[in-house]
Amino acid sequence: MSELDIQPELVTELLVSFLREEVSSAGLERAVVGLSGGIDSAVSAALCVRAFGPENVLLCLLPYRLSNPKSESDARLVSGQLGSETRRIDISRMADGYLGQQKVRDPLRAGNVLARCRMIVLYDLSVEWRGLVVGTSNKTEILLGYSTQWGDSAHAVNPLGDLYKHQVYQLAHHLELPLEVIQKAPSADLFEGQTDEDELGFSYEDADRVLVRMIEGRRREDELVLDGFDRNLVQQIAKRVVGNQFKRLPPVIAKLHRRSIQHDFRYLRDWRK
Template identity: 35%
Template sequence: MFRISYFGIRILRIDPAFEKNKITSFIKTTLKEQGFKKVVLGMSGGIDSATTFRLLKEAIEPANILIAHLYYFESKLEDFKSSLQKANIPNENIYELPIKNAVGELRKTLNIPEEDRLRLGNVMARIRMIILYDLAKKNDALVLGTEDKSEFYLGYFTRFGDEASDIEPIRHLYKTQVYQLAKYLGVPKEIVNRKSSPDLWPGHTAEKELGFSYEEADIVLYLYFEQENNLSEIISKGFPNAKKIIDWTCKNSFKHHLPYVIK
């Protein structure tokens, strides 16, 4: 569970009631402007999708919400099934689909070694994207994304995979801010307390792969991108992983500029 403890992290505190109203209004307005009523949301059982769902159900009617749980290992639908039932999401709007066979067939076709976790993880993310957009086409809906600002700045996503969406309602919030909003919205404690993970291999957690905590990353990213502090200034404020965090953003910055075109 996230605890606000690093120097200066208080500047990332949010007014959750204000954010709830702003985000739900944004969803309603975007759907109206684009001429859609329905939304497809991929739910993994993690904090971002759980929080996004809580916001979505406040914005539109249950009949217009389609939920896709696209699992590779074991289904986690039971973790949030009660939340779907309480929100009166129709059973026919809930898609619980395994992707292991599809990933396995593509892995064989592409000759991806089982130990190449990164390539295999990218395939998983892109297969999920294909399914979400097919469901959207089938139901005349838009795909609602669940990316937060921390993942965006770090480039911690698969291009044309988990970052593919039509609407991104929480991308303006850092991960620690999403946790603040989640608690306000009543996201179950077992989800709030679970370590963030893309679930691309057994035991996979985001912080283990990144090599630093989101709690530290968020304030470093804020100081670097929004306050324009240089790396030396940030390190002097007591953030031991500042260089590692900024290195992540630098190596993945190309993801924010694709495709490259002639000007």
């Protein structure tokens, strides 16, 4: 057993209860999920289906003309299994309208634009569907900052945000999602041939093992090296965690008055009147 192992049944029970309650506290009982064909969105969607029933979940396939066709076929495998309404909205014209006009060549910029186009579609459909946009970012990727701010990181509630990648795999098996989706190399599919692990420069397995000790175990660099991890790997991960803190917090507000939003005007999101 790995130190990362969770109790998938217990976690599923908690997350289903979490989704129901946090969505209903927004006055809604439906969800919108963007399906990428990857494991995270598949798990998030499967949890939503358990929480709200297949008829109350809208699954969105949002391909771009250069997306790998396998992403869409894998997403269809998932949506077919879950049995929810599935819509395909090609974002090519929407994205190219801007990318072409601005002559964006940098794959990082283009990738961010695609992620933000998808966000626009999901948020628009959430109004029509009368559901909340449910997130698909896991803890590993949030800590590493491997996401587009206001793109895939934009959502109302996120059932996966406290689960390391390894734990998402465990849940995927527990939820009996297609092996096709579970076994392929994780990719943001923002440009051809991209894989998360190539881009990050280390494997999710290594990242998870370092992060779980660094975050949950409060181990420091020297202690992690004593644990047997490569110092360079530990430093790379720590640098990403610190450097991406801005993506995890709301925008900074300058305090001027007696009670300032975020500083001392303190109410939960679940605040009700």
